Amino acid sequence: MLTALTACSGGTSRAGDAEGGTPVRGGNLKFAISVDSGCIDPQQVGNNDALNIGRQLVDSLTVQDLDGRIQPWLAQSWEVSPDARTFTFHLRDGATFSDGSPVDAAAVKANLDGIVALGAKASLGSTYLQGYTGTQAPDVRTAVVTFAQPSAQFLQATSTMSLGLLSVPTTSADPATRCEGTTLVGSGPFTVGSYANGSKTVLERRAGYDWAPTGAKHQGEAYLDTITYEVVPEASVRTGSLQSQQIDATTGIASQDLPQFDGNGFWTQRRANPGIPYNFFPNESRPVFSDERVRQAFSKAVDRTTLASILNPGDVAVTSALSASTPSAPDDSADLALDVAGANRLLDEAGWVKGADGIRAKDGKELTVTVTFWQPTTAVLELVQQQERAVGIDLQLKQGTTAETTALQNSGDYDVLFYNLTRSDPDVLRTIFSTETRNVNHRAHSQVDDLLTQQAATTDPAARAQLVAQASQLLVEEAHSIPLIELSTVIAANDDVRDLQFEGSSRLWFHDAWKQA
């Protein structure tokens, strides 16, 4: 894991004293989170804070290292059929759930069946299991998972907490009691001590835990006795609480406050979230965006290097339709460079003429587009607004609630959408862009869709990466995807906290973390 961390220098930066020293057992780590979505069941939640809690409770069949490689965890080996429809996992011996029951093939079946039964409630897992036809257990240590269509992404999905394994009784328990932790039994390094809706979650070290994933810094039980997740909704209070040592660590420090935790008895560490970076998704059923030249101009007007300096110190410019920390993410930065002259030329060609106010117009209609969003990224979007204005595009920002934005998305009544999606597998492109899935652009079937479908059926990593690269390049070239900025997760902690680190999806891994006495 250490080598993986240093190897991934583009994705991580480090200040202060996050690692080193001889681990000490014991202690309670107080970690502040921003929101409580009312649920800590890793199979049901979709919110980053809740996923960070759920990750500690469950183990997964596989683990994804920071370079994106899939490594053994509960499954010590696996085979994927050439058509990417059948996945055979060989489970390790000796792992148990905290109720004492074994982690066996029957449990794998119960979990995957259970997630499908949860349906939409398993908001992430149900997406990973689309086309799931069932699991066979030829023997107690072998689980054979089959899909109706090629699903190369499933291997990475098995490394997520969303498909993390719970004990068989849990899989059929009432989803609400699972949310509150009362019936939530996993095999992870921590168990649920207590959960109080809206205030705090206490996790306790699992005695006898001895099946940490490949790449973990140590085997055996976690070092910490307990982790207390405190819900602190107000950003300035999180900052003050960390500063005054009322909490030990958090991922919820506002970017403008981060510099004060760089040294001074604190450390910060950032990692870009893999998956789809913050993107503009133009609605191509709108006349203005049906013209590829307008979309391309829209993209060329963006100065991504300047944007990257806004959110978190250490952020770098986005380089493709995928965040750079996504496995097999290509580098399309040439197509994403600032090109004001090119943007102006394209808009001229498309017949949009600059008016007296600097805004272009065609047939008496101004080039005005509205982006609807709910994320706390107004500063970024205001800068984009200025950059677009420089080429004569009038970008209107409309910030709404999550509720309003979601409603608008579903109605299809939008010019431009803006969001990101964390997923450490390039198949996330298919989920968002393919005309057979979400079709965020409302566009007609094209070559991109064939490439996206092919990569889902390709098990050879190199061949798949090539297909992904082609798809990503097309998405960027034809400006279906207008990537703006990567979302990073930033841990800020005091120097007593050691070895608290990211896993492959940029969520946190507490098993190796310890606190200096």
Added chain:
Amino acid sequence: MTGYVTRRLGQAVVVLWAAYTVTFVVLYLLPSDPVEIMLAGGQGGEQSTVDPAQVAALRHEYGLDEPLPVQYVHALWRTLHLDFGRSIQNGAPVTSLIGDALPQTAVLAASALAVALVLGVGIAFLSTWVRRSWVRTLLLALPPLGVSLPTFWVGLLLVQVFSFRIPVFPALGNQGFATLVLPSVTLAVPVSASIAQVLARGLRTALAEPYVETARAKGASRARVHLRHAFRNATIPALTIVGVIVGNLLAGAVVVETVFSRVGIGRLTVTAVNGQDIPLVQGLVLLAAAVFVATNLVVDLLYPVVDPRIRVVGVPRRPRAVTRTLVGSAS
């Protein structure tokens, strides 16, 4: 008296029903639906990629696909049987979510009220007691200041100074007396200001009344005149704003509980509204309406106790007149 109370309880039912119905309509008029919000991970979540068919199945499970009037009748019928349903966000029963949060807010509100009474009564009393006019002016300037300071700002200021700079009190949580101090003071500021304002005016008016003159002429001490004669009369208008105070406490709890990371009805309301969690919002609205109705009823019943003249008007021969007097003075 029994007839009066019965009538008031009847009115209470109408108020509760109206509050319930208005909230229902408003929530359903919103363009989004709670299932989509839940799937997006709520606040701090990301994009939902769930299959539309599965989303539809979930909406069906919550009965959100039925026609609006059917949903309304079902919801109302369940509510009448004291079944408030389950939260859409996490499936927990609404009663248990509210039950967990209510005691915390009650404790916070009670301690804030205690602080506010001490401050409010103290300021009102001093501002009419001291003889130096500049002190008087200064004291009388405090209530308008207290009302106009944003609770949010006061809370952040207090937590900065007394938790982050000088670590006297914890910034977070619900556990123990220490965590209650700063939130209570924050919540007490606007409440004490309204109490001081109304009470000071009442005292000034009462002190100018002829009976004070009489009391003085009879040789009553200044303290006796102030406390015994004027104060009792001045409490009548102050009693009238109890309903407003309870409202302030509930509304203030939303802000205070957020700033101080406390569990309570306020935070629960924020979460419920953000998530458009219809059953939970409905439960909270019913709770708030019930608290208001109960407060006003208690206040109305208290008038005759504080001021026997109110009771003398109607009881027992003209109960209707009683109603009018009581209702009139409450509004």
